Amino acid sequence: MAACSIEDVLAKAEQDEAEKLKSITVQKELDLEFDIGNLVAYDKNRIDIRQFREQKKDDFLRSLARDNTQLLINEIWKHPTERVEEVIVVKLPEPTTALPREKPPPKPRPPTKWEEFAKLKGIQKKKKTNLVWDDVAKNELHRLRNIARAQKIKVPGVGLTPTAQQSTTDLSRAVNVAKVSTASAGKFQDRLPKEKAPRNTGKKRKFQPVIGNFSSEKQRQLDLLKVMDSKKPRLDVNKAVNKQMREDDREESAAKFRKGGKKGRKGGHFSGKGGGGKGKGGGKGKGGGGKGRAGGKGQGPPGGKKGAGKR
Amino acid sequence: LPWAKPKTKRAKRFLDNRASKLTENVKNAMIMKGGNTSMTVTQALKDIYALKKPSAVLYKKKNITRPFEDSTSLEFFSKKTDSSLFLFGSHNKKRPNNLIFGRLFDFHVLDMIELGIEKYNSLSDIKGSKCPEGTKPMLVFAGDAFDHENEHKRLKSLLTDFFRGPVVPSVRLAGLEHVLHFTALEGKIYMRSYRSLLKKSGCRTPRIELEEIGPSFDFILRRTHLASDDLYKTAHKQPKALKPKKKKNISHDTFGTKFGRLHMQKQDLAKLQTRKMKGLRKRRGPAAAAVVAGETSLKSTEVE
Numbered sequence: 001m002a003a004c005s006i007e008d009v010l011a012k013a014e015q016d017e018a019e020k021l022k023s024i025t026v027q028k029e030l031d032l033e034f035d036i037g038n039l040v041a042y043d044k045n046r047i048d049i050r051q052f053r054e055q056k057k058d059d060f061l062r063s064l065a066r067d068n069t070q071l072l073i074n075e076i077w078k079h080p081t082e083r084v085e086e087v088i089v090v091k092l093p094e095p096t097t098a099l100p101r102e103k104p105p106p107k108p109r110p111p112t113k114w115e116e117f118a119k120l121k122g123i124q125k126k127k128k129t130n131l132v133w134d135d136v137a138k139n140e141l142h143r144l145r146n147i148a149r150a151q152k153i154k155v156p157g158v159g160l161t162p163t164a165q166q167s168t169t170d171l172s173r174a175v176n177v178a179k180v181s182t183a184s185a186g187k188f189q190d191r192l193p194k195e196k197a198p199r200n201t202g203k204k205r206k207f208q209p210v211i212g213n214f215s216s217e218k219q220r221q222l223d224l225l226k227v228m229d230s231k232k233p234r235l236d237v238n239k240a241v242n243k244q245m246r247e248d249d250r251e252e253s254a255a256k257f258r259k260g261g262k263k264g265r266k267g268g269h270f271s272g273k274g275g276g277g278k279g280k281g282g283g284k285g286k287g288g289g290g291k292g293r294a295g296g297k298g299q300g301p302p303g304g305k306k307g308a309g310k311r
Numbered sequence: 312l313p314w315a316k317p318k319t320k321r322a323k324r325f326l327d328n329r330a331s332k333l334t335e336n337v338k339n340a341m342i343m344k345g346g347n348t349s350m351t352v353t354q355a356l357k358d359i360y361a362l363k364k365p366s367a368v369l370y371k372k373k374n375i376t377r378p379f380e381d382s383t384s385l386e387f388f389s390k391k392t393d394s395s396l397f398l399f400g401s402h403n404k405k406r407p408n409n410l411i412f413g414r415l416f417d418f419h420v421l422d423m424i425e426l427g428i429e430k431y432n433s434l435s436d437i438k439g440s441k442c443p444e445g446t447k448p449m450l451v452f453a454g455d456a457f458d459h460e461n462e463h464k465r466l467k468s469l470l471t472d473f474f475r476g477p478v479v480p481s482v483r484l485a486g487l488e489h490v491l492h493f494t495a496l497e498g499k500i501y502m503r504s505y506r507s508l509l510k511k512s513g514c515r516t517p518r519i520e521l522e523e524i525g526p527s528f529d530f531i532l533r534r535t536h537l538a539s540d541d542l543y544k545t546a547h548k549q550p551k552a553l554k555p556k557k558k559k560n561i562s563h564d565t566f567g568t569k570f571g572r573l574h575m576q577k578q579d580l581a582k583l584q585t586r587k588m589k590g591l592r593k594r595r596g597p598a599a600a601a602v603v604a605g606e607t608s609l610k611s612t613e614v615e
Contacts, residue, residue, distance in 0.1 A: 023512040038475050039482070042467075043453040047496050061503055062521060065492040068451045069507055070519045073487070077516040081484065089481045099472050100546035102338055102395040103331040104417050 024074060026067045034075045037095030041072040329393045333550055337477040338414075339394035340367040345401030346375040351408045352400040354433045358526040359398060361434060362474065362491075362504070364444050368392050374399075378411050379536060382420045390418050396473055406533065412469055416538075416546040423536040424466050426500065430529035437525035442489045442506055447476040449487060449507070454495035462535050463495055485509070490521065500530040 033042040052060050081090045180186040317323040342360050360369040376384045399411040408428035414421050456463045494501040506524045509517035560572040
């Protein structure tokens with residue numbers, strides 16, 4: 001029973017659909033050809049002359065026109081529509097019938113006086129290259145290095161020439177350097193609410209007060225005498241000699257790099273690999289040399305600290 | 312052109328508008344009368360001017376020329392008004408109520424087709440409200456003569472050119488009101504003009520009902536002057552810039568699927584990242600040995 005009713009329902013639905021479409025379907029022997037871009041329809045079906053003569057001409061033509069227009073409208077309605085300012089508009093495709101032009105296509109303009117001159121002289125049009133954002137700011141770093149080399153002052157390393165990704169330590173260092181670089185050496189710079197006090201501020205050398213603790217002063221003077229009396233040398237000769245040797249090596253390699261770099265620039269680039277190798281060695285040397293001096297990227301404060309500790 | 316170079320920017324703009332362009336303007340039509348005209352012809356010219364407005368000019372005075380013999384004055388007028396279509400109406404005993412439809416290319420005559428009016432109902436004869444001026448009409452050509460006969464084919468192209476109006480990218484659905492229907496039958500061409508009413512049909516596409524608004528003509532094909540094949544071809548030459556640029560790596564197959572081509576560098580197939588099979592990874596240490604032992608014992612039990 002259920003099966004029957006389902007079939008009935010489907011059949012009824014089909015009938016309804018057919019009835020709905022009945023009003024807009026048109027039966028034709030040959031399908032019409034359309035050029036929707038021009039809103040044209042071509043009906044190539046043969047016209048029944050007898051029917052034409054039997055009916056009144058106008059009525060026959062009118063029904064034919066109605067059918068054809070219905071088919072054209074059906075075809076137009078198949079195209080996408082859009083809403084433009086409260087009006088529904090159908091987007092037409094490009095026209096397909098080839099129609100002759102009004103005038104011949106435009107000829108290319110004759111070259112101007114400048115264009116002719118440029119052609120004669122062989123001047124080519126140079127396209128301005130688009131500037132690309134430089135993440136590593138290599139240009140800035142090299143520029144500063146050049147300035148430093150020219151003026152023989154140390155390169156500012158600490159975070160002033162920013163790299164792509166900066167760690168917290170880099171940033172904090174940069175902040176501290178920026179703080180100190182005021183006229184009063186950062187003494188009156190305000191701190192953010194949760195910012196901790198910088199650690200290296202204050203006097204670098206603390207002198208004892210002239211009149212202080214007499215007993216501690218006495219003890220200190222006696223200890224000093226004891227050290228002066230002892231046979232053990234204060235200076236560790238080995239350590240001193242090693243340190244001196246290391247410094248000498250560093251200076252040598254720095255000098256080599258400087259010589260090599262200058263040569264490379266003057267003589268041009270001989271070979272990529274050779275130059276690259278030299279560059280690498282030179283770079284390391286320079287980095288090492290930088291360590292000795294209180295310079296080099298990110299090496300300044302710890303280097304400085306080390307030096308102070310040793311002394 | 313005999314007139315001097317433009318001295319003002321406005322004049323320059325005006326001349327540039329009339330110069331040859333990549334995408335051209337709407338074709339203008341000039342409607343003129345010959346040496347002798349009848350009431351039918353004058354009324355017919357007025358009606359067609361009404362259909363073709365605003366891209367048409369209607370001359371009031373008579374021009375004593377014969378287009379089929381001498382087309383110089385037509386060409387002069389076309390240069391003056393920048394029109395590439397013309398409609399010349401005349402009347403004499405040999406050819407009563409004659410209309411010559413024509414078009415020009417580069418201000419020289421391309422095609423001319425002479426149609427005689429056998430029966431005519433003007434706009435004013437047919438009562439009822441008319442379509443607003445400037446609506447883009449829908450055109451329908453019926454009859455197999457428009458497909459088989461050479462002259463009819465040219466006539467079809469000429470009538471499309473004449474009546475199609477400006478080429479637009481989109482059209483208001485409610486504005487599709489005007490229909491011009493041409494039927495070719497037994498050497499005669501019947502032109503009817505209707506107003507289409509879009510009625511509800513139960514589905515999205517409306518049902519069409521037509522209402523004649525006129526004018527209506529019964530034409531008979533008389534003389535023709537068709538352009539030679541090579542002139543016709545030259546007139547159809549489109550500038551290269553209008554052709555859509557082809558993207559090189561894209562191709563379509565017969566089913567309409569779009570294919571693209573990617574060019575890759577050479578890949579080391581041994582080092583390709585395929586699916587990760589965690590179980591097949593080598594494990595280190597006692598845990599590995601235990602697992603292996605476990606697996607082997609399992610296998611042995613399965614075998615048993």
